[in-house]
Amino acid sequence: MRLLYNLGILGYGAAAGLMSLFNEKAGQWVNGRKGWKAYLRQKIAAGEKYIWIHCASLGEFEQGRPVIEEFGKSMPEYRILLTFFSPSGYEIRKNYPGADIVCYLPLDTPWNAASFVSIVSPSMAVFVKYEFWNNFIRVLNKKAIPLYLVSGIFRAGQHFFRWYGAFFRKILFRFSHIFVQDERSFKLLRGIGLQNVSLAGDTRFDRVVEIAGSAGEIPLLDNFRGGEKLFLAGSSWKPDEEIIARYVNRDPMKMKWVFAPHEIDESNIARLEALFSTTVVRFSRLTKENSGSRVLIIDNIGMLSSAYRYAFIAAIGGGFGKGIHNILEAACWGVPVMFGPNYTNFREAVDLIGRNGAACFRTFEEFSDLADRWLSDDDYYLKSSGTASDYVRQNAGATQVIMSKIRVK
Template identity: 40%
Template sequence: MISAILYALFLRLYYSFAQIYAFFNPKGKEWIQGRKRINEDLKSLSKENKPIIWLHASSLGEYEQGLPVAETLKRKFSGHRILWTFYSPSAYTVVKSKDKDDYIAYLPFDFKKNIESFLDIVKPKAVVFIKYDFWHNTIGSIKKRNISLVLAGAAFRENQVFFKGYGVFFRKMLHSFDMIFVQDENSKNLLNKIGVNQVEITGDPRAERVLEIKNKNERNLQIESFKGEKVLLVAGSTWEEDEKLLKSCLPAFIEKFDMKILIAPHEISNKRIASVMQLFKEFKPVLYSEAQKETSNLMIMDKMGLLSRTYKYASFAYVGGGFGKGIHNILEAAVYGIPVFFGPNTDKFIEARELTTMKSAYIVEDKNEFIRLINLQEENDSIKTAILENNANYFLNKSNTSEAVCKYLNKKLAHE
């Protein structure tokens, strides 16, 4: 009872702060205004007499992770429609602009009246949360209506609130899910210890997504021309600390390994790209958008949406973020069976732990270690062959979530 009162107070304070923040920040304003448009976004849904499967993703990363699940659901449940909801304004804006097949809306803020009204309109046959973003009233209302509730692609760590002595209120949400599909054995064991037993290990939906991209085998003639016959290092989603490390290594990479380097910064605003070009000016970098028949050994990617398809040309990959809040998507690179390098902040990333254990990926903290590891790879073809084979098996074993979700929902919905 006390926990419920405190949570209600927390929601009031959270929403009040969001309203104040909206006066000073465009994304904050959209976060508020977008939720006022929910009924408008759902107008056509209420007119169409087709059952709904509701998928929720917190942000764009989780949406990408959940896409294989959504596509499989569409194939298996062709008579149903998909509704995507988002917490993040950036995710909502991007997906709303490009996805014309599915319904797109914001997740209502977690006031009970908002959730009940939303469920009255949508009337979902099933709900699938991707990875996380747990809201107590939302989950509770879905459970009370006996709607099938699934969590897919989840990963848990021992230091999370669910596994603390004071986490009873939060554990209740996990118990409300009819089925939880997790990425690894550790997550399953943690859930079992708190009495959550409706758990199955199916891997990471991102593995399915990157396999799909790889199998399309899309060519980029400009990058093919840039690489030529040389060794190529693709450094993706880089931040300033990553770029400082790369700069210190470039002379050895170019002189010793006759390497070409393509750097794709995480942000590609004009200011950010200008800063990267200035940092590497002694290497005479070329921009991807301007490159013709360049002779430079260094290219800076200044166009969005190409990175995951660029790794196919790489002999080595470096993924940024490891000197900051955490690494970005290393699976995009690893799916091509190449050695992947990144900085030390990997604690929250199961895939980093697994791939480093397999010696398919490597943590680098300084120039000497990075150069040593590249040299080791270049001198031992057997290491590269082992990585290629190990990664193929890794992705095969990690790509079961979509089918598992569909199989489970098929059984549940067949009884309705």
């Protein structure tokens, strides 16, 4: 099985190289790894101690971020090496100030893993959520370097728990400790005999509570809202936007409307603007003079998490695609959230729907019914709002559970 795994890794690398000829992200993936040994040798400071954090992409980084920043506060004598597998994480966070070095993770071959660990010589490694690279884990284990998985989440159908999964189960047993998000994952790991596992929760709750506590005001957005209720569509995609725009056009005076699309290139912003039959302004062009427009499009990256504080209702995008984006950033402000049907792999969405702090819509009619009820039924709205904020705060604290158990070499 190990031979098959390594052949699969080499095949993946070859396929990425071929795709890089005509695909931009594949090109970033391949080119970003070129010269990685020389880069690390240049960046690693002699005599310094390093903690290595690895995240697959941007979403995993956000889950690992509270732990990274806690390392900076409580263990300042260690430097932070942050690696990414995906360009969507690296390209956005390559200048992240909480890490001393940021780079791509080399392809998981036996020789790359041995060279990487030899150059870095980390005092500890932390992988976030889904990362199970056999060769890197084997080398860390062989060198007795503590290795932790944080915000892990497991499902019964994964290969770890199947009859043919012995090879993959060995990977799990090489972790010094695994911190999982939910009881289901805890029971699955205990069921295969793994003892070094703790039910810590999801570190994203800690992150959104921190964001809410330090969020700055956005005076232009506050002025745009005025004394009206505000609807915010966060990380929206075309299917979400077309349903919501239909509702907006039916009665644009019902609320003020803000859209923060996931893609902010000019062609997508222009497409979104064209959906509305009422007045629209982009945030980059917003002034006190044109703040009477009914629809505002946020055409920047970085302000969405703070913008939710002004919302009365939020819709989170992605539910008509691969999966919903972060609903906790809105919920922590006590904002009821709605989203499309692809949410079942997101525990927080399932939990909030069960508690009436969130709702799912599949059609315009369902969206309309949900929005109308939150707007017209004060008692129902207040219960949903309180449920959303309480849920986030009740689930915070995973970072401290993790920090209380980790040890460096």
